[in-house]
Amino acid sequence: MTEQRETRRIRFxxxxxxxxxxxxxxxxxxFAGYPITPSxxxxxxxxxxxxxxxxxFIQMEDEIAAMAAVIGASxxxxxSLTATSGPGFSLKQENIGYACITEVxxxxxxxxxxxxxTGLPTGPAQADILQTRWGTHGDHPIIVVTPSTVAxxxxxxxxxxxxxxxxxxxxxxxxxxIVGHMREKLVVPATGEIEILGRAKPACDPSEYRPYDVSRGxxxxxANFGEGYRFHVTGLSHDATGFPTSDAATVHADQVRMTRKxxxxxxxxxxSEETETGDAEILLVAIGSTARSARSAVRLARERGLxxxxxxxxxxxxxxxxxxxxxxxxxxxxxxxxxxxGQLALEVERVAHCDVPITGVHSAGGEAISPAQILAAxxxxxxx
Amino acid sequence: MGFDYMKYLREExxxxxxxxxCGHGIVMKALIRAIDKAGLDQDRVxxxxxxxxxxxxxxxxDFNTLHTTHGRALAFATGVKMADPTLHVIAVMGDGDAVxxxxxxxxxxxxxxxxxxxxxxxxxxxxxxGGQRSPTTPLGDNTSTTVYGNADPPFDISALAVAAxxxxxxxxxxxxxxxxxxxxxxxxxxRGFSLIEVIGxxxxxxxxxxxARYKSNLDMYREEKETAINVxxxxxxxxxxxMGKVTIGVLHHAPMPEFTDEYQKVIEKATHVRTI
Amino acid sequence: xxxxxxxVICEDAKxxxxxxxxxxxxxxxxxxxxxxxTLLMEGDKAVVRDIASCNRCMLCELRCPDFAIEVSEGxxx
Numbered sequence: 001m002t003e004q005r006e007t008r009r010i011r012f013x014x015x016x017x018x019x020x021x022x023x024x025x026x027x028x029x030x031f032a033g034y035p036i037t038p039s040x041x042x043x044x045x046x047x048x049x050x051x052x053x054x055x056x057f058i059q060m061e062d063e064i065a066a067m068a069a070v071i072g073a074s075x076x077x078x079x080s081l082t083a084t085s086g087p088g089f090s091l092k093q094e095n096i097g098y099a100c101i102t103e104v105x106x107x108x109x110x111x112x113x114x115x116x117x118t119g120l121p122t123g124p125a126q127a128d129i130l131q132t133r134w135g136t137h138g139d140h141p142i143i144v145v146t147p148s149t150v151a152x153x154x155x156x157x158x159x160x161x162x163x164x165x166x167x168x169x170x171x172x173x174x175x176x177x178i179v180g181h182m183r184e185k186l187v188v189p190a191t192g193e194i195e196i197l198g199r200a201k202p203a204c205d206p207s208e209y210r211p212y213d214v215s216r217g218x219x220x221x222x223a224n225f226g227e228g229y230r231f232h233v234t235g236l237s238h239d240a241t242g243f244p245t246s247d248a249a250t251v252h253a254d255q256v257r258m259t260r261k262x263x264x265x266x267x268x269x270x271x272s273e274e275t276e277t278g279d280a281e282i283l284l285v286a287i288g289s290t291a292r293s294a295r296s297a298v299r300l301a302r303e304r305g306l307x308x309x310x311x312x313x314x315x316x317x318x319x320x321x322x323x324x325x326x327x328x329x330x331x332x333x334x335x336x337x338x339x340x341x342g343q344l345a346l347e348v349e350r351v352a353h354c355d356v357p358i359t360g361v362h363s364a365g366g367e368a369i370s371p372a373q374i375l376a377a378x379x380x381x382x383x384x
Numbered sequence: 385m386g387f388d389y390m391k392y393l394r395e396e397x398x399x400x401x402x403x404x405x406c407g408h409g410i411v412m413k414a415l416i417r418a419i420d421k422a423g424l425d426q427d428r429v430x431x432x433x434x435x436x437x438x439x440x441x442x443x444x445x446d447f448n449t450l451h452t453t454h455g456r457a458l459a460f461a462t463g464v465k466m467a468d469p470t471l472h473v474i475a476v477m478g479d480g481d482a483v484x485x486x487x488x489x490x491x492x493x494x495x496x497x498x499x500x501x502x503x504x505x506x507x508x509x510x511x512x513x514g515g516q517r518s519p520t521t522p523l524g525d526n527t528s529t530t531v532y533g534n535a536d537p538p539f540d541i542s543a544l545a546v547a548a549x550x551x552x553x554x555x556x557x558x559x560x561x562x563x564x565x566x567x568x569x570x571x572x573x574x575r576g577f578s579l580i581e582v583i584g585x586x587x588x589x590x591x592x593x594x595x596a597r598y599k600s601n602l603d604m605y606r607e608e609k610e611t612a613i614n615v616x617x618x619x620x621x622x623x624x625x626x627m628g629k630v631t632i633g634v635l636h637h638a639p640m641p642e643f644t645d646e647y648q649k650v651i652e653k654a655t656h657v658r659t660i
Numbered sequence: 661x662x663x664x665x666x667x668v669i670c671e672d673a674k675x676x677x678x679x680x681x682x683x684x685x686x687x688x689x690x691x692x693x694x695x696x697x698t699l700l701m702e703g704d705k706a707v708v709r710d711i712a713s714c715n716r717c718m719l720c721e722l723r724c725p726d727f728a729i730e731v732s733e734g735x736x737x
Contacts (some may be wrong), residue, residue, distance in 0.1 A: 030467055051654035056466045056647060061492035068452065069487075071430070072463025076451065076471065080463070098453050105449035225448040225464060228427045232394075232443055234451035243397065243443060358568050386721070386732035398683065399726060405687035409725025559693075561722035602692045638689075 009188040015153040015180045016083075019109055019173065020045035021188060022157030023081045027196055028107070029055035032069035034062055034088060037121045038177040039111040042083035063088035064071075067095035069108045075233065077224030079161055079381040083109035085177075086128055087118060089135070096170055097136030098235045102219070103212070103258070105164040105199055107157070109173040111180035112339075114366045124177035126288055127340035132172045133317045138257055143269060144172040144317040146287040150184035155194070156314065162197040163269060167261060168219050174316060176339065176366060178289035184246035195224045197328050208232065211242040212254070246383035263318055270312040272323065278300065280309025281384020282378050283331040286326065287313055290337050290369050297337075297374035308378050327354035333381035337361035337374045357381065386455035392416045392426070394446050401440055405510075405601030407558030407584030408438045411505050412445070414582075415463070421565070422477065422572045429472045432461040434481035437512045437586075438505040441476050455486030461500045469644035472572075473499065479506040483539050484519040494548035496642040497576035503568065504541055507586040515589030526593040535554040545579045546636045552576070553636040557608035558584035560632060570634065576642040583608060583630060670723040674734045677708050684728035689719035691735055699726075 007278045013021070023031070031050055033043040043059070048055045048134040050100045055078075060066040063084055068344040070080040084092060089110045101105055112128050114120025115325045127133075132144045143163050147156040153175060204211050213233040220240075223229035237251045246249065254338045262269065275295050277283070283299065286294035291312040301308035311327055313320050321369035328334055328348065334356055336345040349358055361377045393416070402408045419429060429447040433439035435454035442449035448471075452460045457475045465473045482490050482504045482637060493500060509527060510516040516529040517536060524533045542555045552574035554567040564582055571578030585604030598604050608630075615633035618626060666682040677698075686704035695717060700709040705730060708714075714731070721731050 030463070031465060032466075048654070051647075051651040052657075054655075056651075056652060058462070058647075060459065060462070061488050064491075065462070065489055069455045069458035069463030069466065071452075072450070072460040072465075073467035074463075076430075076464050076467035080467075094453055095456065225430050226428055226468055230427060230446055230448055230450070232449045234443070235453055236451070287466060288559040322409055375402075386676075386730045389727055389730075394729070399685070402725065404685035406725055409727065410723055413722065413725070413727065428717065451708070558725075559723070565722075599685060602689065605689060605693070 004191050006190055008190050011186045011188060012183060013150065013186055014041060014183050015150045015175065016041035016111065017045050018150045018153035018186050019157045022154035024053065026047060026079065026158045026161035028079045028161060029053065030073040030078045031057045032060050032066040034066050035056055035058055036085045036088045038180050039085050039109060040190065042109060056331045063091035064095060066232055067092040071095060071099050071104050074104050074106045075225050081107045085111050085113045089128060089131065093136040097138060097140065099170040100136065100140040100142060101235055102233050104169040105168055106170050107160045107164055107173060108134055108170060109175065112174065112176040120366040123291065124368060125339045126176055126290060126367065127269055127343065128174065129343040132174050133251045141259045142317060143169060143262060144171065144174050145314060146316045147179055148288050148291045148312065150182060150186050153179060154186055158194055165197045165199045168199065168222060169262065176288045193297050204243060210240045212238065212240045214257060218257055218264065218269050266318055269315055269318060270320050272320055273312045273314060275310040277309035277311055279307050281307040281332045282381055283334045284310040285336050286306060286338065287316060287336065287344065288312065290339055293369050293371045294337055294374055295362045296371035297378060300371055300375045301378050306378060306382055316317040319362045323349060325351045328356050334358045334373065335361060335377045337369045339363050339369060387417065389391050389416060391642045392419065392446055394444055396502045397444050400444055402437060405585065405587050405589045407507065408441065408505055410558045410561050411503060411582050412563060413559055415503060415568060416507050417565045421569050429474065430464050431466065431476060432457045433476045434486060436481045438476055439481060440477045440593060456489060458480065458486065458489040458500065461631045462493060462498055465498055465644060466536045472643050475500050475502040477504050479504065479508060479520040479541065480510050480518045483541055483544060491548035493577055494545050494550035496643045497551050499576055500653065501568065501571045501578045504581045505584055506541055506581055509586045509590040511586045511589040512592035515593060519545045527590065542635050550577055550579050551638055551640050552578035554634045555578040555581040556632045557612055557630065558582060558606065559608035560612065561630065567634065576639065576640060598610065671734050672710050672711045675714045676709055676732045676734045677711060677714065678730045679706060680728045681705050683726045685726050687725065689723050690729055694720055695722060
């Protein structure tokens with residue numbers, strides 16, 4: 001059963017609601033979660049709408065269980081979602097790593113609030129930037145997308161599902177409290193307007209099936225439980241058959257392959273938006289709600305005759321190294337506003353190789369960064 | 385012709401990793417026989433486990449098999465069952481997996497009465513990590529983390545499941561191999577969450593550290609035989625006579641609505657609301 | 661398995677006992693708890709002492725953790 005709509009609909013809704021709508025549009029039919037501010041609306045909307053579409057919703061006993069249930073449901077062939085915020089995202093890390101090593105598609109939404117620990121439950125932050133990349137232990141690739149508008153809460157959730165199915169990987173939608181709770185116009189696309197992808201299925205006979213057979217590419221075809229393939233899934237390092245191995249060469253090669261499957265196809269994953277970067281001498285790099293202030297700051301700077309431009313990663317991880325490097329090379333200064341004490345700036349510094357002075361604009365107390373604060377940093381950067 | 389175990393085993397993975405005299409193989413055999421007896425479709429069976437010695441079981445079984453993270457088997461199994469309620473979902477865990485790190489999932493899965501047949505192989509020790517105290521290690525026992533004797537009181541797993549609202553709770557020991565099979569089969573017949581606790585030995589990591597009671601793994605099986613009392617034989621017996629005994633058999637059976645059945649009603653209600 | 665030399669079959673008209681010597685880990689459970697004392701240990705492997713004494717109660721098979729001993733009806737061969 002699917003919700004078929006032949007025409008677009010215009011709605012005025014909250015970012016979290018748009019995320020839930022995006023998940024349904026992408027074909028998500030299972031949600032497992034645990035109540036947490038500021039993401040609970042995603043669970044509430046799906047608790048109401050999933051059963052209408054024949055889907056299933058469950059409120060689990062904790063965040064760990066919610067992540068586990070999502071992986072279990074995906075293995076049985078159902079596109080699955082969970083949503084949380086910092087404290088819950090920390091708890092989920094164990095099983096996010098499980099989804100990485102077993103290559104089970106699933107989507108995790110993290111609507112960021114202030115941390116660490118319980119921190120600021122209703123205050124926005126962008127301090128989980130590095131945790132989304134390296135939160136679970138061990139080397140692993142992961143894809144993270146960062147919406148900045150209500151419309152993007154919809155489209156990026158759809159894209160997150162598509163990427164997760166296409167690459168057999170968990171994908172994180174990294175929002176922040178402001179984007180999650182703000183209300184804006186959303187044009188819900190008609191059915192078919194955005195292409196919806198599913199996982200590649202095995203073409204072989206069940207007796208021949210190897211769940212991690214990469215002879216035809218780095219993303220192995222995936223059977224569902226119950227279809228007759230009877231395969232084994234383990235969080236232990238495994239070979240192509242899916243069974244554990246501790247053979248150093250096999251495990252190393254598989255780790256390299258899992259990283260390559262994401263980092264080797266960046267052109268299919270990377271997405272960003274640029275504002276006035278063509279001649280920019282002062283480069284701003286910002287994500288999420290902070291990028292909205294940064295865009296205003298660019299306009300204000302231009303009005304004052306300053307050649308500022310904004311680069312906004314929409315795919316945050318893999319980090320857009322090449323483009324940031326190019327833009328930073330042309331710039332006289334880089335300003336990185338972010339609601340933390342400097343995380344995105346670390347990546348910019350890494351790729352810009354210290355060729356250019358980098359200034360941060362920080363807010364870690366649960367308040368948004370204003371265009372005026374960013375403009376001040378831009379003006380200061382010019383003087384320097 | 386005898387029983388064809390190879391139909392259900394991934395023969396190339398055998399022999400299994402469990403130590404000589406370990407009871408996990410007895411549990412695996414009983415589970416295989418129970419699945420066969422219940423006539424479950426091999427392609428529609430999903431066996432889920434956590435981490436620990438007995439959690440290696442799915443690797444040997446030719447079904448859809450899922451070896452998850454420590455303590456989380458029931459949470460993964462819940463997702464599988466919710467995604468496709470027609471699958472036969474079986475969870476296999478050890479004592480540490482089920483009621484220490486996985487205790488929260490355990491009580492909530494009992495309460496929810498979702499259709500997962502759960503076998504807990506309780507050997508009162510963390511075997512794989514080298515014999516540390518588990519949540520079911522008896523008081524006074526020597527383990528690698530309780531070298532002066534265990535002061536940390538143990539859980540009664542079956543009693544915990546009953547208290548948490550499970551609809552079917554049964555217990556036996558690895559000595560009572562035929563009964564394990566029977567209890568699993570009747571667990572399959574209960575619509576909802578079924579717990580079968582199987583008390584078993586771990587001579588290598590537990591028995592050897594408590595030589596006063598156990599000279600070999602055989603002493604541990606003898607103890608299972610001698611301390612077990614069938615639940616039907618406990619009726620009318622004073623508590624004093626049951627001290628030190630292990631009650632076996634179907635300890636609790638109180639059928640109640642199964643969760644995915646109830647959720648199907650939610651789907652029907654939601655669909656109906658939409659059309660009126 | 662191609663090489664089946666490790667499979668030892670002992671059989672009379674009523675009973676057939678099959679022991680997989682490769683899988684037997686020598687735990688002695690089958691020997692210790694056989695009500696008929698049909699089995700015994702020979703080194704670190706279980707062997708049939710007296711096939712005629714077996715009453716096919718199956719307990720050795722059910723209690724063997726290693727899938728190493730199986731009991732079935734004899735084929736009379």
